Amino acid sequence: MPTPPRLLILTAAFGEGHNSAARNLALALVATGTNVQVCDPCSLATPILTSTLSRLYRFATDYLPQVWGKIYHSIDRVDFKHSGTWLTRKPESTLAKLIADFQPTAIVSTYPLYPYLLERILKQAGAQLPVFIVVTDSIEINSAWLKAPGDYWLVTDASTRDAMIGRQLPAGAIIDTGFPVNPEFAQLTPLDPADPCDVFRVLFFPTARRNSVASCGAAILNADPAVRLTLVLGKNLRLLHADARALQLAYPGRVRILGWTRRIPRLLTQHHLVVGKAGGATVHEAIAAHCPMLIHHLVPGQEEGNLRLLEIIGGGSLAATPERLGASLRAILSNQAATWRAMKLALAAHDRNSGALAAASLILQKTLEHGQK
Numbered sequence: 001m002p003t004p005p006r007l008l009i010l011t012a013a014f015g016e017g018h019n020s021a022a023r024n025l026a027l028a029l030v031a032t033g034t035n036v037q038v039c040d041p042c043s044l045a046t047p048i049l050t051s052t053l054s055r056l057y058r059f060a061t062d063y064l065p066q067v068w069g070k071i072y073h074s075i076d077r078v079d080f081k082h083s084g085t086w087l088t089r090k091p092e093s094t095l096a097k098l099i100a101d102f103q104p105t106a107i108v109s110t111y112p113l114y115p116y117l118l119e120r121i122l123k124q125a126g127a128q129l130p131v132f133i134v135v136t137d138s139i140e141i142n143s144a145w146l147k148a149p150g151d152y153w154l155v156t157d158a159s160t161r162d163a164m165i166g167r168q169l170p171a172g173a174i175i176d177t178g179f180p181v182n183p184e185f186a187q188l189t190p191l192d193p194a195d196p197c198d199v200f201r202v203l204f205f206p207t208a209r210r211n212s213v214a215s216c217g218a219a220i221l222n223a224d225p226a227v228r229l230t231l232v233l234g235k236n237l238r239l240l241h242a243d244a245r246a247l248q249l250a251y252p253g254r255v256r257i258l259g260w261t262r263r264i265p266r267l268l269t270q271h272h273l274v275v276g277k278a279g280g281a282t283v284h285e286a287i288a289a290h291c292p293m294l295i296h297h298l299v300p301g302q303e304e305g306n307l308r309l310l311e312i313i314g315g316g317s318l319a320a321t322p323e324r325l326g327a328s329l330r331a332i333l334s335n336q337a338a339t340w341r342a343m344k345l346a347l348a349a350h351d352r353n354s355g356a357l358a359a360a361s362l363i364l365q366k367t368l369e370h371g372q373k
Contacts, residue, residue, distance in 0.1 A: 004033050004035050005035065005105040005364065005367050005371075006034075006035045006036075006037075006102060006103060006104045006105045007029055007034055007036050007037075007104060007105065007106055007107070007108060007367070008037050008039070008098065008099065008102055008104035008106075008107045008108070009022045009025060009026055009036060009038045009039075009108045009109075009110070010022070010040070010041060010095070010107065010108065010110065010111060010114045011023075011038060011039070011040050011110050011111055012040055012042055012043075012110075012113070012114075013040060013042065013050055013051070013054040014053070014054055014057050014111070015057070015061075015136075015279065016279060016282075017110075017136040017137075017279055018111045018136055019040075019110075020180075020181075020280075021110040021134050021136050021179065021180045021280075021281070021356075022108075022110045022134075022180075023038065024180045024181055024182045024183065025108065025110075025356050025359055025360060025363075026038050027182065027183055027356065028180070028183050028356040028357050028359070028360035029363070029364070031183070031360075032360065032364065034360075034364065037098075037102050037104075039098060041091040041092075041094045041095040041098065041117075042091045042113075044091075044094050044098075045090035045093065045094035046090050046091065049087075058208070061299045061302075062207045062208045062209055062297075063208075063209065065298070065299045065300060066300060069299060069300030069301045069302070088113070088117060091117065092117040092120070092121065095114065095117055095121060096121045096124075099121060099122075099125070099127075104129065105129070105367055105371065106129055106130045106131070106132065106363065106366075106367040106370070107130075107131050108131075108132045108133075108134060108363060109131065109132070109133050109148075110134045110136055112142070112145045112148050113144070115131055115133055115148035115149050115150045116148060116149065118131055118149070119149040129370075130366060130367055130370045131149070131150040131151050132150065132152050132154060132363050133145065133150040133152065133153045133154070134154045134180060134359065135154065135155045135156065135160070136156075136179065136280045136281075137156075137160075137280055137302065137306070138155075138156045138157060138160050138179075138280065138283075138284075138305040138306050138308070138309040139157075139159050139160050139163050139304075139305030139306075139308045139309055140301065140302075140304050140305030140308065141160065141163060141167070142301075142302075146164065146167050146169060151173065151366075152173050152174075152175060152362075152366060153169065153173060153174045153175070154177045154180075154362065154363075155174060155176055155177070156176075156178060156179040156280075156284060156309070156355070157176060157178065157309055157352070158176050159308075159312055160176070160305070160309075161174050161175075161176045175362055177355055177358040177359040177362055178284070178352040178354065178355030178358055178359075179280060179281075179284035179287075179288075179352070179355045180355045180356035180359050181265075181284055181285055181352075181353065181354075181355050181356060182264075182265050182356065183354070183356050184265045184266075185265050185269075185285070185289060185353040185354065186353050186354040186357060188266060188269045188289070188353075189269065190269045190289055190290035190291065190344075190348070191269065191270070191271075191272060191290075191291075191344070193341045193344040193345050193348070194341075195272070197226065197272060197333070197336075197337045197340065199226055200224065200226045200227050200228065200272050200273070200333060200337075201227075201228050201230065201270065201271040201273075202220050202227055202228070202229050202230070202271060202272065202273045202274070202275060202329075203230050203232065203267055203271040203275070204216070204217065204220060204229055204230065204232065204274075204275045204276070205232050205234070205274070205276035205282060206231065206233070206236070207236075207277055207297050208236050210240060210243055212296070212297070213231065213240050213243040213247060214243050214246070214247060215322040216275065216296055216325055217229060217231065217244075217247045217255070218247065218322070219322035219323070219325045219326035219329075220275060220329060221247075221251050221254060221255070223325075223326045223329035223330045223333070224329065224330065224333050226333070227254070227329070228254050228255075228256075229247075229251075229255045229256070230255075230256045230258060230267065231244050231247070231255065231256065231257050232258045232259075232261065232264075233257065233258065234259065234260050234261075235260065237259040237260065241257070244257045245257070265285070265288075265289065268285055268286060268288075268289035268291045269289045269290075269291065271291060272292070273291065273292050273293070273294065273332065274286045274289075274291050274292070274293045274294075275293070275294045275295075275296055275319075275325065276293065276295065276297075277295065277296065277297035277299070277303070278297070278298045278299065278303035278304075278306045278307050278318075279303060279306070280303075280306055283306040283307075283309070283310060283316075284306075284355070286310075286315070286316065287309075287310070287315060287347060287350060287352055288353040288355070289353070290315075290347040290348050290351075290353075292315055292316055292332070292340060292343035292344060292347065293310060293315065294316060294318075294319045294329070295310070295316065295318050295319065295320070296320060296325055297320070298318060298320060313347060313350045314342070314346030314347075315343050315347040316343070
């Protein structure tokens with residue numbers, strides 16, 4: 001029997017999209033018998049510093065999105081090939097040891113920093129391993145991704161591929177596999193566009209900002225008496241539970257509260273609409289579930305491309321205030337939910353529910369070809 005490939009998948013704690021892509025890709029690869037190791041070299045090397053920076057990142061994106069937008073655009077001008085600092089020294093050393101210990105056949109990175117470290121590590125070791133870069137953003141792509149040294153870039157959609165080719169990346173190395181969503185999406189059946197919508201189920205992912213539960217939740221519920229709201233509080237359960245409970249009491253029988261859950265794919269396919277921030281993981285999970293989306297929180301720069309993709313598909317739009325959110329929902333439900341049905345059909349036509357499976361297949365194929373050279 002041939003030896004199964006050994007794939008090292010690298011992720012980082014700065015944004016759920018990187019971890020989600022890595023985790024889902026690992027699920028798809030493990031199902032093929034591939035030996036997979038997922039790790040975060042930054043967290044392993046400098047756990048306290050990484051945890052602190054991760055909390056600062058979440059605070060900035062939740063509470064100071066305009067400030068983070070300026071930081072994001074300043075990063076766009078950094079040349080990471082020539083910017084090795086003490087911040088990356090320990091992660092680079094840790095990554096080198098991971099490679100030496102695991103002896104991977106290929107390396108996959110869902111975070112743009114690691115390919116720069118890999119270039120130096122592999123050169124020093126005299127190793128020639130294929131490096132796959134999984135780009136977790138859409139359309140508006142930071143230069144950190146574009147300049148990263150690698151063999152293949154796996155992207156979320158055709159528009160992103162075109163945008164990257166327009167930035168002088170080799171067309172043959174940019175492959176549209178779709179965002180690596182949970183393989184479970186490929187097995188689930190979304191709601192039918194012909195659903196009567198007598199009860200209109202809305203799935204809401206609030207940010208850590210406490211007023212988002214009360215103000216946005218009320219706007220959603222007041223839009224139409226047919227609306228039923230599922231609040232997913234996740235890591236913010238303790239912070240937001242009191243406000244969520246107050247909303248539940250104010251609208252008896254219409255609000256369900258969930259904390260952290262593994263059932264996101266099933267919840268998305270069972271709900272008519274999702275309201276959330278424009279992060280890569282959430283947007284692409286909504287797309288995979290054919291679940292129309294209203295974005296209530298947008299981080300400038302970093303998430304603008306995700307919104308643009310939803311608009312291109314015809315599956316979602318921005319509703320950044322409670323007033324806009326309520327008005328958008330009323331428009332979606334008007335005329336027997338004609339707009340909602342059109343959005344559902346547009347998402348069904350786009351049909352991207354198996355990105356992790358497609359990415360896993362591509363990675364295994366290219367890794368095998370590399371081994372036969």
